[in-house]
Amino acid sequence: MIDLEEIRIVLVAPSHPGNIGAAARAMKTMGLSRLYLVSPESYPHAEATARASGADDVLARALVCQDLDEALRGVTLVLGTSARARSLEWPTIPPRQAAERINAESGGEAAIVFGRERSGLTNSELERCHYRVHIPANPEYSSLNLAAAVQLLCYELALAAEAGPVDDPTPAISEEDPREAYAEQIEVERFYVHLEAALAEIEFLDRENPRQLMRRLKRLFNRTRLLRTEVNLLRGILTAAQRQAKLARGG
Known part of the structure; x- marks a missing residue:
């Protein structure tokens, strides 16, 4: 069963502190609280606190990491969000299936990784992810604000948590060992x-x-x-x- 306390929201190199605060607010409204920031450009920052609008506790618990490896330490399932197609495509799933994938997995921590506001995740960063999560959008205007993307994924996670446990199609051989x-x-x-x-x-x-x-x-x-x-x-x-x-x- 999905445990929202075992899910990390990882923001890679966010450039706008307001987006960090808005992401914290999006997380709290859906019951998530574990925010990881990889090399943020400006943090802590008053604008982040203002945009959090009461989610100060999420900001207070946020961990600032030097690199993505540090943010993913202890994680067994990693999903990276990306709107950009790659020359060598990665296994790609939509947000609802991503939440269901996390819900199905028993044991271990999961992380959803969001890239830079302007350029997203690099190929090297995406290679650290088991799945690429793609949010379907208007192909003529697919730009989505970072905090809005966080809100959408957190919403799907909250729905999956409410739905209860599902069978893991690829379980570990022995959960006791x-x-x-x-x-x-x-x-x-x-x-x-x-x-x-x-x-x-x-x-x-x-x-x-x-x-x-x-x-x-x-x-x-x-x-x-x-x-x-x-x-x-x-x-x-x-x-x-x-x-x-x-x-x-x-x-």
């Missing part, structure tokens, strides 16, 4: 770093001309929802491959 829980996003990111290094060492990846290999591999693994034991297993395989590559080179 923490080793069989979904891997935290920071563990997955460390695996990706290890994977890229190992592929370069065995000369499968050309770092001078990587094309979209790592993006495709990240999309594949994000889609499978790796468990903690699976991450450890894969990294063990990579370590063994690196060892053999070193021996083959006479190292």
